[in-house]
Amino acid sequence: MAGFFSSFFHFFLSKTAEIAIVGLQASGKTSFVNVIGSGQVDPLWSEDVVPTVGFIFRKVRKGNVTLKIWDVAGQPKFRSMWERYCHGVDAIVFIIDSADPEKFNTARFELHQLLGQPALTGVPLLVLGNKNDLDSHVPVKDLIRDLQLDKIADRPVSCYSCSMKSQHNLDIVLQWLTGRSH
Numbered sequence: 001m002a003g004f005f006s007s008f009f010h011f012f013l014s015k016t017a018e019i020a021i022v023g024l025q026a027s028g029k030t031s032f033v034n035v036i037g038s039g040q041v042d043p044l045w046s047e048d049v050v051p052t053v054g055f056i057f058r059k060v061r062k063g064n065v066t067l068k069i070w071d072v073a074g075q076p077k078f079r080s081m082w083e084r085y086c087h088g089v090d091a092i093v094f095i096i097d098s099a100d101p102e103k104f105n106t107a108r109f110e111l112h113q114l115l116g117q118p119a120l121t122g123v124p125l126l127v128l129g130n131k132n133d134l135d136s137h138v139p140v141k142d143l144i145r146d147l148q149l150d151k152i153a154d155r156p157v158s159c160y161s162c163s164m165k166s167q168h169n170l171d172i173v174l175q176w177l178t179g180r181s182h
């Protein structure tokens, strides 16, 4: 009987958020999913991550929220697929290597190209400036300027500096993501 009630309450209390993760290659998208999908005490961080081919779908459970995550490949030949995986999601996460300013122009171009797709109007955007464990990383205010995030007016936008390696700020990021659930 207790089992029946716990399944019953679980059914009614559980929520879901569907998330698409995009960004240039080697920005840390798969590392992000690996780290948030593993234990807090022993997070699955590794220097050796295989570049994604196509996409990876993962479900990650956080409390009563299930995150359904599309981790989409970032190499140039895969970028035209980003839009398809962003259709109908509760949030788009754009990850950028904040320690590699030479790629900021390309990242800005790809981000704004994606957000310009009419079907994606209004979808909330979370930009993560990853790899802030590296000395050369730039702060959030520079990312906002260089990615022209202040020009995005048709959706809620948030931007955090973080690191998958040190797990810095991942608690805030997870709060933001689970807050998109329904």
Ligand SMILES: Nc1nc2c(ncn2[C@@H]2O[C@H](COP(=O)(O)OP(=O)(O)OP(=O)(O)O)[C@@H](O)[C@H]2O)c(=O)[nH]1
Binding pocket: 023, 024, 025, 026, 027, 028, 029, 030, 031, 032, 046, 047, 048, 049, 050, 051, 052, 053, 072, 073, 074, 075, 130, 131, 132, 133, 134, 162, 163, 164, 165, 166
């Ligand atoms: N120093 C540091 N390295 C990181 C961090 N996050 C990821 N990396 C490294 O960056 C490299 C690329 O990470 P991935 O997670 O494969 O990047 P990706 O965005 O999934 O790349 P694609 O699948 O090709 O689009 C790996 O060597 C990671 O170990 C971080 O926070 N700090």
Ligand SMILES: [Mg+2]
Binding pocket: 029, 030, 031, 050, 051, 052, 071, 072, 073, 074
């Ligand atoms: Mg990947």
